[in-house]
Amino acid sequence: MVAELISVGTEILLGNIVNTNAAYLSEKCASFGLSLYNQQVVGDNEDRLADALKVAIERSDIVILSGGLGPTQDDLTKEVTAKVMGCELIEDAHSKDHIISMLKSFALKENITENNWKQAFVPKGAIIMENHNGTAPGIIIEKDGKSIILLPGPPNEMIPMFEESVTVYLNKLQPEILYSMMVKICGVGESKVETLVLDLINGQTNPTIATYAKTGEAHIRITAKAKNLGSAKKMVEPIVETLKDRFKDNIYSTNENEELEDVVVKELINKKLQVVTVESCTGGLLAGRLINVSGVSQVLKQGFITYANESKMKLVNVNESTLKQFGAVSKEVAIEMAKGGIIEADADIGIAITGIAGPNAEEDKPVGLVYIACCYKDNVVVKEYNFNGNRQKVRDQSVTKALDLLRRCLK
Structure with missing residues (x-):
């Protein structure tokens, strides 16, 4: 109809x-x-x-x-x-x-x-x-x-x-019902996602497959039409399994109502770990995303906003020599921010963001350059990103990538 x-x-x-x-x-x-x-x-x-x-x-x-x-x-x-x-x-x-x-x-x-x-x-x-x-x-x-x-x-x-x-x-x-399932992906761009599922899209009849872009993420909706819910679910399940095989750990959820921060908080609770956030260019947006989740008080130990170099040194013990040698926007400073946050907050895992959100570049460093570091146990992972877009989009993309890095480090 x-x-x-x-x-x-x-x-x-x-x-x-x-x-x-x-x-x-x-x-x-x-x-x-x-x-x-x-x-x-x-x-x-x-x-x-x-x-x-x-x-x-x-x-x-x-x-x-x-x-x-x-x-x-x-x-x-x-x-x-x-x-x-x-x-x-x-x-x-x-x-x-x-x-x-x-x-x-x-x-x-x-x-x-x-x-x-x-x-x-x-x-x-x-x-x-x-x-x-x-x-x-x-x-x-x-x-x-x-x-x-x-x-x-x-x-x-x-x-x-x-x-x-x-x-x-x-x-x-209406005698027929629709049943949908959303596969949520982080770490693969929308255009690449579509390329990897183009054969499924070209061959679709029922179920249908559609890709959607979200800041820092790509979602795939699989929808089946059938006379009852059980039949529709059976039609969707094989497609979901195929996607899981193709995208593996890049899939963070198949629950439409579950966001990236929900997955991270759930994993922290399951592992009984406490996290500290240390943010420069994102100014608390990362902590805010985590605080969206009910129950986060069990795992979020503290959030530091270290926008100025002085606050990086005072609050999380970033070395002045590191700042002078490499600059505030560098992998070296990101690592020290994450490590220092863990020590100061007495947390188990630290996630730090430093970057240039714009609109103005800094010397030889362009707008959109962001470093994100995650420190867990004796391991430190630091990622360099070059985001496009305005100030808000750079900051939003940084937060999504930080949550995804935290999710992967927890595994």
Whole structure:
């Protein structure tokens, strides 16, 4: 079945808000095995919304609209949809009672204005979805083999309504399901990843294979369509095993919800090790990534931000002679930062970053030059990188590479 999304609201067109609803709904449509070929964004204009809806109905089986269900005059979605579908609007007593209850809760003793009753009118014969987080009910209109689903715009209303009501409706409507698995890779660039799986991509039918780029990483999504979950999983598993054989230790996870820092923290906890971070150009971003993970307090001993040469010497005992001879951005200084961090924090493993994030180069050292050192037991590994991009991208790439180096050293 083919689905299409229409996001309603002039504020989206003007860039006043980010259209997170479309991203959420796209992902949900994919999980139900719906083919999503088109999306539209329409302002609060009756004629343009009607035209967009007519086009969507013509080429899709299911049309999902979000936004424009409020009480004001520029909230037109329900009225325009009813007109296009040839439906009469009638007052729904249950929706009116719900609006009264919600507004009394929200406004306490304030007067309820007349325009709020606009939300109690629904297309005759439609399926009504109660909004437990707002006043505008959700609506499903079925006609001539088409399903039109109207959802409120605020994400804190739209998402719960979709989870509570729309999922039940779509499960009955769509006989096939999609199952996906994500293979997450670090240490191999996106172009090389695609080259190494090009034979699989060229030969794909079901399952399908797609590569995605993320800062410092490459992800491969394998998706199968089947009548049930068990059959879909069986179709995906051989592809995943093939990828594991090709990319080996460069794969850090096959769990879509697991990030690189999650894997690192889990490994530190399993080995009962404590880590110290020592950062120059990244200014605490590495420690911040680790602190994103619940339970990291068991393993993160301390984080040093040693941006200035004086702080490198004072906080982690980098030798002044090393700084003068090799410069702050050097493998020698990175190693001393990692070793010094371990001693000062009494940690088991140290990871250090020093580099030039830009925008200005330093003498003979270019923007993007970064050294990352990891010290564990009696072993020290130091890597040199030359990153491209602006200041933030250099820093983000440095953190990802540092996490990956830490992951590999722990093995």
